[in-house]
Amino acid sequence: MTVIVELVIILFLLFGVFLTLAAAFGVIRLPDVYTRNHAASKSATLGVMSILLACFLYFYLIEGHFSSRVLLGIAFIFITAPVGGHLISRAAYNAGVKLWDKSVRDDLKNKK
Amino acid sequence: MAFQILLNFFLAFLWMFLQVSINSKTFIIGYLIGLILIYGMRRFFKTELYVRRVFAIIYLTLLFFKELIMANIDVLKVILKPKLDIQPGIFALPTELKSDWEITLLANLITLTPGTLVIDVSDDQKILYVHAIDVPDVQDAINGIKESFEKAIMEVSR
Numbered sequence: 001m002t003v004i005v006e007l008v009i010i011l012f013l014l015f016g017v018f019l020t021l022a023a024a025f026g027v028i029r030l031p032d033v034y035t036r037n038h039a040a041s042k043s044a045t046l047g048v049m050s051i052l053l054a055c056f057l058y059f060y061l062i063e064g065h066f067s068s069r070v071l072l073g074i075a076f077i078f079i080t081a082p083v084g085g086h087l088i089s090r091a092a093y094n095a096g097v098k099l100w101d102k103s104v105r106d107d108l109k110n111k112k
Numbered sequence: 113m114a115f116q117i118l119l120n121f122f123l124a125f126l127w128m129f130l131q132v133s134i135n136s137k138t139f140i141i142g143y144l145i146g147l148i149l150i151y152g153m154r155r156f157f158k159t160e161l162y163v164r165r166v167f168a169i170i171y172l173t174l175l176f177f178k179e180l181i182m183a184n185i186d187v188l189k190v191i192l193k194p195k196l197d198i199q200p201g202i203f204a205l206p207t208e209l210k211s212d213w214e215i216t217l218l219a220n221l222i223t224l225t226p227g228t229l230v231i232d233v234s235d236d237q238k239i240l241y242v243h244a245i246d247v248p249d250v251q252d253a254i255n256g257i258k259e260s261f262e263k264a265i266m267e268v269s270r
Contacts, residue, residue: 019184085229
């Protein structure tokens with residue numbers, strides 16, 4: 001039983017670490033603010049979520065301690081991450097940061 | 113709706129006092145029994161049962177998690193591909209949602225699913241400007257969001 005539990009926890013941890021690593025790669029590789037923001041604000045969300053979930057499962061199933069604060073942490077990440085990503089892009093667009101050269105369209109340019 | 117929830121709480125407390133056991137387990141059992149009673153008497157209420165709305169919220173949450181994981185895999189593919197052949201762009205998403213909190217919820221859900229990010233909302237709140245990391249087909253992306261998120265939000269709010 002504990003073996004299965006540990007396996008699940010390890011899988012969650014590895015998945016989270018992999019996603020966070022990929023997000024870091026994305027921030028370096030992608031060309032402009034907007035595309036980088038995709039990698040930074042969102043792949044990280046699921047990554048941090050699964051790491052926190054693994055943490056919660058470890059303390060609940062192995063140490064026997066129900067840590068509701070970790071669950072609250074997940075909920076607050078879900079509330080705050082999109083707002084942060086949205087505000088960064090909006091500020092960049094209003095400050096006049098250009099889209100990448102190979103961007104195919106920009107509907108916001110002719111906003112009334 | 114508020115009346116039904118209040119009635120349900122009242123029935124739960126009634127059950128607790130009938131059982132003379134003041135703890136959360138009795139409360140939950142009482143709440144479920146009250147729910148069954150309200151379901152049985154549903155045709156005497158003017159509004160429909162609040163349970164449908166609870167199910168709609170649960171459905172929206174599950175849909176969101178499915179989209180979150182699928183979209184994460186898409187973005188991973190883009191990031192880890194050796195050749196960077198993406199076509200990012202900003203497209204306009206016309207929305208039928210009216211009230212402020214519906215639009216906020218839709219914008220948050222769009223932003224949370226990777227690959228799409230809301231940059232701005234038009235002044236008359238009819239158009240969301242969405243930045244997508246890869247838009248080969250704009251109509252497809254718009255239909256995808258409209259079919260999944262907008263419909264599910266409408267189920268909750270109407």
